[in-house]
Amino acid sequence: MGDEATKARPPVPEREGLPRRPDLSLRLLRALLHYPVLFFAGVGDLTLMTVRTLGWMVRPPYRLRLLLQAMAFIGVGSLFIICLTALTAGMVLALQAVYSMRIFQAEGAVGGAVAMSLTREISPVFTGLMLTAQASSAIATEIGTMRVTDQIDALTTMGVNPIQYLVVPRVLAAALMTPILCLLFTFVGMVGAYLVGVVWMNVDPGQFMDKIAKWVKPSDFVQSVVKAVVFGTLTILIACHQGYAARGGAAGVGQATTRAVVIGSVMIMVCDYLLTAAML
Numbered sequence: 001m002g003d004e005a006t007k008a009r010p011p012v013p014e015r016e017g018l019p020r021r022p023d024l025s026l027r028l029l030r031a032l033l034h035y036p037v038l039f040f041a042g043v044g045d046l047t048l049m050t051v052r053t054l055g056w057m058v059r060p061p062y063r064l065r066l067l068l069q070a071m072a073f074i075g076v077g078s079l080f081i082i083c084l085t086a087l088t089a090g091m092v093l094a095l096q097a098v099y100s101m102r103i104f105q106a107e108g109a110v111g112g113a114v115a116m117s118l119t120r121e122i123s124p125v126f127t128g129l130m131l132t133a134q135a136s137s138a139i140a141t142e143i144g145t146m147r148v149t150d151q152i153d154a155l156t157t158m159g160v161n162p163i164q165y166l167v168v169p170r171v172l173a174a175a176l177m178t179p180i181l182c183l184l185f186t187f188v189g190m191v192g193a194y195l196v197g198v199v200w201m202n203v204d205p206g207q208f209m210d211k212i213a214k215w216v217k218p219s220d221f222v223q224s225v226v227k228a229v230v231f232g233t234l235t236i237l238i239a240c241h242q243g244y245a246a247r248g249g250a251a252g253v254g255q256a257t258t259r260a261v262v263i264g265s266v267m268i269m270v271c272d273y274l275l276t277a278a279m280l
Helices: 002-008 024-057 064-104 107-148 151-157 162-200 205-215 218-244 249-279
Strands: none
Touching: 024 162, 024 218, 064 107, 064 162, 107 151, 107 162, 107 205, 107 218, 107 249, 151 162, 162 205, 162 218, 218 249
């Protein structure tokens, strides 16, 4: 009876109008292309924002008050973390250099070695990373909050260009303040190196200072300043872009802040290699 009832049951008609599920190969292709597409889309958006920012830099009105506020936030707000990081970095470098060079009876070269390391690489890179941690995260959060609460749309409604009002002052402030912070990092780092090398490890102070004067050249400071300008401008521009593109409420703001810090840090390391290879 059961078999006869099953045979007599009419076939279930196929449901029409429903989307077909993509096959495995198509889903795999979509998964492989997802992140490259997002990457190139992000690069395109960032490039477009960069072009618009450069265009609005030379067009009035010039918002000097916003520029000074951004310079105070980026410069003064980062002083403590820059000085603390520079002091400890210089002390660690000097400590490692003394123990390494003592093997070859060359403790007098500690000052020159630390000064070259700080000037050429460590100062601009660490300044950019600290700026990313302190300023970029705050800027991405601020602009992202303005985006999800429709404040940016309100600026547009009032006839104020958001790029000129929010992005241009911060990018200019980063370009102006990051070289100053970088040079300060170098100076404080050398103070830390002097304290460890001369005061604690008894390196001859005359040799310490003499090697600095002989090994460090003006071109090293030029290289350091150029790197600092590029790193600072790039990280703040990335932070503005991520905040400007934030969506999805508080969770979207948090994700934008995380992306700003991660992308900014990675781009500093990539650009450091490219700039070093170009300027050597």
